[in-house]
Amino acid sequence: MKKADVDEFFYRLATADPEPTTELQYVNDYTLLVAVVLSAQATDIGVNKATRALFETVRTPQAMLELGEEGLKQHIKTIGLFNAKAKNVIALSRILVDEYGGEVPQSRDLLETLPGVGRKTANVVMNVAFGEETIAVDTHIFRVANRTGLARGKTPRAVEDRLEKVTPPPYRRHAHHWLILHGRYVCKARRPECWRCIVSTLCAFKPKTPAPARA
Missing domain, CATH: 1.10.1670.10 (Helix-hairpin-Helix base-excision DNA repair enzymes (C-terminal))
Structure with missing residues (x-):
């Protein structure tokens, strides 16, 4: 062209x-990251249905860790590959708490080191959460x-x-x-x-x- x-x-x-803007529903940078991770091989509509109740109470990595992997699975079991996704979300939440003070890093390279986060997911977060031209x-x-x-x-x-x-x-x-x-x-x-x-x-x-x- x-x-x-x-x-x-x-x-x-x-x-x-x-x-x-994105059609994924979220309340802060962390819930955006979680929603994008869950959206892999799933529709935004399906993810929004699954996370609507979840994000009413779970809005930080620490809260996600307190919910636990089995608790998260109960919320997202309608989403494809929910077992693997739950494991990744708990693992990335642990890293955010232990290494980043519970904050989502404003770096594509750092985001890509998190479990379940590839370049596409990192680009979405950088664009939507931080206004980067990705x-x-x-x-x-x-x-x-x-x-x-x-x-x-x-x-x-x-x-x-x-x-x-x-x-x-x-x-x-x-x-x-x-x-x-x-x-x-x-x-x-x-x-x-x-x-x-x-x-x-x-x-x-x-x-x-x-x-x-x-x-």
Whole structure:
């Protein structure tokens, strides 16, 4: 995609949604970290349902340790891979208490050392909690970037690096959310809804999906 088209691409997304944000529900930096860890291979809706009651009382690493692994499992058992995720959340909570005074470190490198936290999760936390211009490439962003021609790459990291290069400075703070939301609700995996896409004229995907016939 040409530079002028990239500028226009993000301009249209920004105009339609000036202040995008994560759809995960959280109350502070710690609960955000927990929610993102739980969201791996799960939907935000599913995670929100599971954490709604949890985050009413558990909002710090110490409170999570007091709840314990078995107690946490009872809250998140509807989420895929909940056994492994519960173990990771308890382990990372212990590290936060022992090594960081109960605070979430404002460093992607440090975040990636925590159990259950990979680059994508660290990027989300850095972006949402600390306002860093990071781009967490999930399946939605990977699909949108490749399908549209915005930032093609064979791996999530390759797409991330490309997006870092081509995204205009004014849009870097929110690029992550615009692309996720676009992929989640418009540029869908099985059938992109091109007929209602605000960036379809800039997109390399062909043939464009026509509007469904009316009954």
